Structures are given as structure tokens and as C-alpha cells.
Amino acid sequence: MIGFDRVTVRYAESDRPTLRDVTLRIDEGELCLVVGRTGTGKSTLLRAINGLVPHFTGGTLHGSVTVDGRDTRRHPPRDLADVVGVVGQDPLSGFVTDTVEEELAYGMEQLALPAPVMRKRVEETLDLLGIAELRDRPLRTLSGGQQQRVAIGSVLTAHPRVLVLDEPTSALDPTAAEDVLAVVTRLVHDLGVTVVLAEHRLERVVQYADRLLYLPGDGRVVDGEPAAVLADVDIAPPLVELGRLAGWTPLPLSVRDARRRAAALRHRLTDAAVPAATTVPDTPPVLTARDVVVRYPGTVAVAGVDMELSPGRIVALMGRNGSGKSSLLWAVQGSGPRQGGTVAVAVAQGTVDPKALPPGRARRHVGLVPQTPGDLLYLETVEAECDQADRETGAPAGTCRAMLDQLTPGLPADRHPRDLSEGQRLALALAVQLTAAPPVVLLDEPTRGLDYRAKRQFTAVVRRLAADGRAVLIATHDVELVAALADQVVVMAEGEIVAAGTTAEVMLASPAFAPQVAKVLAPAPWLTVEQVAAALATTGEPG
Template sequence: MIIFDRVSVTYHEATEAVVRDVSLTIDEGELCLVTGATGAGKSTLLRAVNGLVPHFTGGTLAGRVVVDGRDTRDFPPRELADVVGMVVQDPLHGFVTDTVEEELAYGMEQLGVPASTMRKRVEETLDLLGIAELRNRPLRTLSGGQQQRVAIGAVLTAHPRVIVLDEPTSALDPTAAEDVLAAVTRLVHDLGITVLISEHRLERVVQYADRMLYLPGDGTVVDGPPAAVLATTAIAPPIVELGRLAGWDPLPLSVRDARRRASSLRERLAGGNPPARSPSDGEPRLTARGVVVRYGDLVAVNRIDLDLRAGEVVALMGRNGSGKSSLLWAVQGAGARQRGTVDVDGADPARLAPAQARRRVGLVPQTPADLLYLDTVAAECTAADRESGSDAGVCRALLDRLVPGIADDRHPRDLSEGQRLALVLAVQLTAAPSVVLLDEPTRGLDYPTKRRFADIVRDLAARGAAVVVATHDVELVAALADRVVVMAQGEVVADGPTAEVVVASPTFAPQTAKILHPLPWLTVTDVASALA
């Protein structure tokens, strides 16, 4: 179905190829997982499948990519649209209509699908992805996760023979991610559709993959069965890290298989307890009372009270559309707030000038690229140092700590999604505000980069900041948060220490907790320390 024949891709003015001399064949009906470090070339590899590389991105493609008999050198993306459907990392940038139903139908209209067939496919897709209630909603009013499901649906309605998904679950809550992956797997098994998925949250998808393509970052591609490839990679989900630690061979890829192997490990850990983490008793940094946010008739935040203390890392969780982002924008001061009060170090951020508000409350939004406006990485870092009153080089040092090696002269729009996020994190954290709000801050970040990100967040908390991380990444929450706040339908439904909240819900429990249940272990790091 897909043939890469000695493929190399080199972008304009780059000194080395992003992917180099890649030869492989992906058969019909395979689910192929593409993974690797942030910026290793995963998106380049995927975009070569539908001709975006090089027809849209520019650069030089050596070798051949053939999809269903069509050479992408001779067939631009528009002439492959009936064969290849693609969902990009930021779905909002790919939308071309105004409402959900219109977006689901648009691709079929361009392909000349009969109206009666279009209606049937739209209904099937709405039900398949659980978004029927969003049918008439404007796309820009949806949460990030809802937008991602609509983008996937817009591809599915066209019934392509190949589907390419670039970080398809990055903005989805755990339940929605399982639903989407189950739908994709059903397409592979029942209809023989070939699927390529690029994903950093391997714990969500690796058990479904037939094979894995791992990009170590030197331009090469390691190709093989997932368990065999993950045995030696620098990037691995918690279940694989736990399997390595316990010496399991072959490595399990699902929680069910790991639990069957874990009885001896549970015996070794019995009687021990991981290091305790609890909500901070530091001084209040932010106090919110009775916060209400409405969008027309929709109540996104309903009379929420929230206290954030110095030295505390709080995880804000909840299904897509539960009101997490609306709450963050409301307390930051730039977003809508119809009722309620917010106090940050004696002032309401909404009543301060933007520069003063940023020094009290920093916010990294779900679409971080919106905050980048200069031509080079160096210019963004210099502006961040100047505007925050920091010493020269502070922002650049933060960026290098997150993702080393990004050239000063790179344009921010040319970075990978993960690199761009790292740049925005560095820019926002340079000001070192007393309250830091991070909305899905690990989208597009690999496991090592997430660990470096967690170190930076802990440093901020140690210096007295209060940090809120709104996320669906349960593994990050288990490793980082002192306290978890869970929202549903605009209200807080749970608030307490991390171990108590995440273990109480199978939805939010990390892989290690599921494997070692009923023991109280949340992370592989804690298990390794106990065994040592």
C-alpha cells in the first residue's frame, strides 16, 4: 500500500537530511505507530505519504514514495485526497468550514460523493466518535479535544484507503482517546484501512500497533514489532519501563498482560510506601470565589472556588469540554468572567495592565503558537528577557533545558509542534510569575522532554510559585502533581492529594497504579527507588 524507496528529505538551507535513505513497505490493513524524539522527523515522514512533503513544505525529496500505485512526485496532495486522509497536530488550522456538520461533509463534497451517501456517512461518524450533540456547534467554540475528534471525523467520512494521524489523542481525555483508538482499530480490522499514527503518549496506543517505526533523530528509521523496538529505545511508555525494571521478556504492551506478570513484583513491594505528596500549606497565591463563565446559553464554569498556594503543583483534569481552559483564562484575567472574584497577591489580574498581569499570572494556552510573533527563535528569547526584566540569556537557557539544539536563526513556524511548545514555555516562564497556568503543556513532547519539563515546574514551585497544569496526561500528573482538581460540566467534582484522586478513578489512574493495584505505587521512578 505504501512504499518508501531510499527516501531522504532535506529542507531549504538545512545542512543535513531530516530523514535519510529510508526504505520500507507498509502493507494494506496495518496499523503502524511512528514515534521518536521531539523534532526527530515524524511529521516529515507522515507528510511525505500524502505529498505535503515536498509539494507544500518545500525542500528536496530524494527517492520515491508510492501510495496505492501513485508516486507522490507526480501526484500532489489534492490528487491523493481520495486515497490518503490526514489529521494534523493542530486541527483548528485545518478546518475550512464553520460548523461540525459542515466540516464532516466538506471533504466528501470535494470528492463528489452523492448527497444521500454523504448524509449517511455523517451520521455514522457522529455516532462513531460520540460527537452527535456537537452537530450544529461552531468549530471555534469547541474545546481542543472536541476539535480533534471533529478533525478525525472529517477524514473518516471520505473513506480513504490510508489514514495518517499526527498526534491524534494529544488533546483528548483518556476515555475519548480510547474511543477514538477503538474506532481506528475497527477500521483497520474490519475494512482493511492502512493507518499511520504518530504519537508521543505511547501508553495509549502501543498495544494496538502491528509495527513500529522509531526515529532516533539521526535521520534513520528503526522498523519492527513494537515490543522488539521498545526493548532498546530511549523513549518508552511506563509499562515498558516497568517491564525493563522487572526483567520481563518479552515486554508486555498492555496493562492486562503486565498484571499477569506482576505478582512477584507486587510481593517485593508489599509493605512499602512511595514518597508522600500532599497539598501545600504555603501562603495563598491565588484566591478565586464564585467564578462564572458563560458563552451564550452554555455555562462553561459554574460558581467555582479555587485556592492556589505557594510551592504547590495542581493538576486540573476532566473530560473534554468540562471547562478547564475557560477557568484558566478567567482567573488569568484575559478571558471571559461574568461573575466572581480573583485575587493574586492583592490584585485582580483582569483590572491590571497586560504587562503587570503577566508578572503575576502567566498562561500558556492550548495553541501556544498564538504567542509567537517574531522571525527567529533568538528574537523571541531576547524579547522575553527584555519584557520580563530578566538577565540576557535566561529564556534561551530555559529552552535549551527543555529541548536542546534548536538553532537561533530558526523561524518559530518552522519548528515541530513540540519544539514550538517548548519555546512558548520558555518565553512564559522567563517572567517567573507567582502563578503559572499551563493548558495542555506536554502536547507534542516526548518522555525525556516531559521529564525535563517536570523538573522546571518543580523548580518554579520550590521558588514559591503556584503552578496549575490542565492536562489529560495521567502519567505526567502521577509524576508531578501534589494535588488534583477534577472538573465536570463546569463544576469541581473532586479536589485532593494526587494519590487519592487518581487511584480512585480507573480513568485517571496511571499505568503503574493499574499494574500494581491495590498497592499505592504511581510511577516507575518510585518503584525503582523502593527496589534499590
């Protein structure tokens, strides 16, 4: 179905090819997972499938890419639209109409399909994706998971034989992600659609993959069975890392397979010390929010929420898409709407409400990195953004750049922020905001687009912020990040706080928010591979 024959892609601004002498074949009805660190060429590989590389992205392509017998050198994307459907990382940015039904029909209109055919396919797609009740809904009122399903449906109505997905679950809560992946696997198994999917959160999708393409960053593509490839690479989900620690062969890719092998490991952990909750000094809160209310036309996003953030404490804010997490963060920071309640940040002279301050001063008290990090980037180069962040905050020259290199090293100083990958752009925005080092740091989905290595670096940065006495609030769907980083967890639903407690208390009590290690070792109270390794070390059994 898809063939790469000695493909090399080189961009003018790069001193080495992004893809080098790649030869592979993806057969009909396969689910092929593309993995690799941020910036290793995953998006280039995906875009080569429908001809965006090199027809629209520039660069030079040597060799040939064929899809269903069509050579992309002679068939630009418009000639492949009936064969290849592409869904990007941000579905909302790709919508061109106002309602669900209109969006599903739009692609067929461009292909000049007859009206009766269009009507039939719209109905079939609504039923296939389970979104019939949304047909008249405005697209902007949908949750993230609903938007992702509509985006997939908008390309499915053209009946493509190949579906290309770029991080389809990166912005979704665990339940919504499972719903989207269920749709994808149904397309593969029931309809024989070939799916090529790039994703950083391997714990969500690797169990469904037939093939795995790993990009190590030197232009090569390592092709093989998922378990075999993951055995030797430097990126792996917690389940695979647990398998490596326990010495399981072959490595398990699903929680079910791991639990079948975990009896001996659970027995070895029986006498191990239970991981203690992180101890944080009992200090007065640096930020206090009381009865915060945020309303939008027709809905209450935040319904009278109380919250306290203390120095040195990392709090995770969780909940399904649309539960009010982002609205709460913007209201607390002062830039977003707030129709009721108070927010007070401790300062030397008493307290101050960030909403009453000019934006520049407010950012020195409460810093916020939004879900769309590009909103914070407005200069022409990476170097200019870093230099400006140093000047605005009075930090020593090179502070922002050093933090950026910790998150994702090697970004060219002269690269325009718009030309960065999603993960690279997020890392730059994080570095810019964290350079100010305000006493309160709010992060909205900060690991979206980050690979495992970048997440470990991010975790180290946040821990240093907390160690320096800063309060950190992270709104996230990344349960593995929460398990490894947070001291406390707060769960929101329909604008209200429905659960709060230590990380172990909240995550072990919720199947939806439990990390992989907890699911494998339940009812034992282990959340991360690091905790298990430390426990085995105390029993004299390191692995």
C-alpha cells in the same frame, strides 16, 4: 500499500537530511505507529505519504514514495485525496464548514461525487463513528473528542485506503482518547484501512500497533515489532519502563499483559514503605479565587469555583474536555471573561486582582501559557523571542534561551516560530513565559506535543519553580505527568469541582485518571516507576 524506496529528504536550511535512505513497506490493514523525539522528522515522514513533502513543504526528496501504486513525485496531494486521508494535530483548524454534516460532505463535494452517493456515505460515517446525534451541531460547540471524530469522518467519507493521523489524542482527556482509538482500531480491523499514526503519548496507543517506526533523529527509521523496538530506545511509556525494571521479557504493551506478570512484583513490594505524600510548608495562599463564574452564550463554563494556590505547591487541574478548565485558568489570570467572583494575588502592599491590571503588569503576577502557544509568539526568529523575553522581564541575557535548551535543545536561533514543530513551539512559549518567573504560573496542557525526554526536562523546570516558592497550576489530560509531578489534584466536571485531594487520593480512586503503574499494581498505592524503583531499593531488590 505504502512503499518508501531509498527516500532521503533534505531541507535547504538544514545541514543534514531529515530522512536518510529510508526503505520500508507498510501493508494494507496495518496500524503503524511512528515515534521519536520532537523534531526528529515524524511529521516529514507523514507528509511524504500524501505528497505534501516535497510539493508544499519545500525541500528535496530523493528516492520514491508510492501509495497504492501511485508515485508521489508524479501525483501531488490533490491526486491522492481519494486514497490518503490526513488528520492533523488540531482538528478545529482544519474545518472549513460550520456544522458536522456539512464538514462530512465537503471533501466529497471537492471530488465531485454524485449527491446520492454523498448522502449515503454521510449516513454510514455518522453511524460508524457514533456521532449521528451531532449531525446538526456547530463544529465549535463540540468537545475535543467529538471534533477529532468529525475530523476523521471528514476524510473517511472519501473512502481512503490510507489514514494518516498526527497526534490524534494529544488534546484529549483519557476517556475521549480511548473513544478515538477505538474508532481507529475498528477501521483497521473491520474495514482494512491502513493507518499511520504519530503520537508522543505511547501509553495510550502502543498496545494497538502492529508495527513501530522509531526515528532516532539521525535520519534513519528503525522498523520492527513494537516490543522489540521499545526494548532498546530512549523513549518508552511507563508500562515498558516498569517491564524493564522488573526484568520482564518480552516487554508488556498493555495493562492486561502487565498485570498477568505482576504478581511477583506486587509480592516484592508488600513490605516496602508506602510512598509518602510530598510535604509542602503550610504557608498562606499566594492566590485566592472565590465563587468564580464564567458564562458563554448558552452555557455556564465555570459555576462558582473556589480555589487557593500556595507557594511551593504544584496543583493539577483535570477533567474531561469541556469541563471548564481553560475557562477557569483565563478567568484567574485576568485576560479571560469573569462574570462573577473574585481573584486576589498577594503582593507586598496587600492583594491585587490581575483583571484590574494592564496585561503587562498582570503577567508579572500571574503567568499563563495557553493551549495554543503560538498565540504568545509574534517575532521573526527564536533568538528574537528569547531576547525579547529577557528584556521584558529584566532577566540576565541568555536566561530564556537556557530554559529553552533545557526543554528542547538545539533549536536554530534563526528559525521562525511558525516553522517549528508543535512541541518545539510549545517549548519556546514555555521558556518565554517562565522567564518572567511570576509568583503564580498557570499552564494549560503544557506537555501537548512533547516527547518523554522533553517532559522530563519540563518536570524538572516546574519542580524548580515550586522549590523557588512559586505556585503552579497545571490543567492537563496527561495522567502520567500528574502522577510524577503534582502535589494535589483538582477534578472539574460541568464547571464545578467534583474532587480534590492529594495526587494519590484522587488518582487511585479514579479508573479514568489512574496512571499505568497504578493500574498494574492496584490495589497497592504506587503511581510511578520511580516510586517502585525506590521501594525496591529499600527492600534490597533493585530490579
